[in-house]
Amino acid sequence: MIALIHLQKFLDDYLYFDKKLDITKIDLHMTNGLMVKGKEEVKKIGFGVSASLSLFEKAKEKKCDAIVVHHAFNLPQSNQYDSIFQNRIGFLIKNDISLFGYHFLLDAHPEIGNNVQVLKTIGAKTVKPYLHHGDPWGWIGELEKEEDLSVIEKRLKSHLSKRATTYPFGPKKVKKIVAISGKGAPIGPAMQELIEERIDLYITGEVHEWNRELFREAGINFIAGGHYATEVFGIQALMEKVKEKFPQVTVEWLEVFNEI
Numbered sequence: 569m570i571a572l573i574h575l576q577k578f579l580d581d582y583l584y585f586d587k588k589l590d591i592t593k594i595d596l597h598m599t600n601g602l603m604v605k606g607k608e609e610v611k612k613i614g615f616g617v618s619a620s621l622s623l624f625e626k627a628k629e630k631k632c633d634a635i636v637v638h639h640a641f642n643l644p645q646s647n648q649y650d651s652i653f654q655n656r657i658g659f660l661i662k663n664d665i666s667l668f669g670y671h672f673l674l675d676a677h678p679e680i681g682n683n684v685q686v687l688k689t690i691g692a693k694t695v696k697p698y699l700h701h702g703d704p705w706g707w708i709g710e711l712e713k714e715e716d717l718s719v720i721e722k723r724l725k726s727h728l729s730k731r732a733t734t735y736p737f738g739p740k741k742v743k744k745i746v747a748i749s750g751k752g753a754p755i756g757p758a759m760q761e762l763i764e765e766r767i768d769l770y771i772t773g774e775v776h777e778w779n780r781e782l783f784r785e786a787g788i789n790f791i792a793g794g795h796y797a798t799e800v801f802g803i804q805a806l807m808e809k810v811k812e813k814f815p816q817v818t819v820e821w822l823e824v825f826n827e828i
Contacts, residue, residue, distance in 0.1 A: 569611050570814050572666055575634065576602050578813055583673040583806075591672055594703045599640035599669035604657060606666035607633045615807040616822040617799050619667065624659050626822050632665065635822070636810070638682075638803050640669020674802040675705050675749055680809055682749035683707040685801035686771055690723045690745070691715075698746050701755070706748030708765065714741040717789055720769065727801070729794025735780055738789035742768040749798035753779040759786050773798040 591600050614632035616623050618639040627635050660667055675682050683706045684694055692709035700706055720742055721734055744767050752772035759782050767788055775792035783790040811819045
């Protein structure tokens with residue numbers, strides 16, 4: 569058992585990797601920190617990608633005192649505390665369960681972030697952050713030597729959605745890679761930077777028709793691995809970090825669906 573405040577302090581201290589970044593301006597709506605405060609003492613922590621009533625119900629079933637997710641609550645002004653939001657937050661309050669969410673921080677973190685972990689999975693070393701809309705959401709990595717695109721696909725296959733798609737528009741041999749999980753496809757003007765950086769492969773979660781054509785015309789390979797699937801990496805790595813830090817606490821992965 570640990571005090572909730574000690575869990576909060578560890579998560580915030582560890583995940584806020586660059587105190588100079590103004591997270592509230594980078595990540596305008598999604599939570600980065602404690603969202604709902606439950607029990608003062610924590611015996612069991614559940615981990616998952618996205619907040620939902622199903623996830624909360626499973627956490628209650630598994631007797632979790634706190635939940636840590638990547639996507640907590642999205643709170644634009646237009647939300648106006650609708651019934652879905654009220655049901656979700658009401659369930660947590662009624663059952664005295666704390667909710668932590670780390671959105672930008674679990675994408676960008678230089679050790680356990682989604683994108684660093686994607687690069688690590690394929691055997692690439694991180695080179696520098698990749699700026700998406702001007703902010704360091706992703707990472708650029710390099711392989712020690714060029715490898716076939718098919719080899720990279722095999723290393724990633726078990727981690728990605730069943731609907732993952734590879735667009736082999738670039739060189740068959742890959743060395744320099746961008747990883748930016750979730751909805752990380754670049755806007756049009758950013759393509760020139762990728763060309764100038766000599767990026768061979770761009771890995772993200774989602775793809776649209778116009779993204780596909782930009783990559784075709786730029787001559788860069790593109791993998792759309794699934795939004796959910798590309799954002800499992802960071803939260804699972806964080807779960808292991810919490811387990812290591814607090815061996816007296818039980819941790820559990822809360823899988824509520826298999827991505828189609």
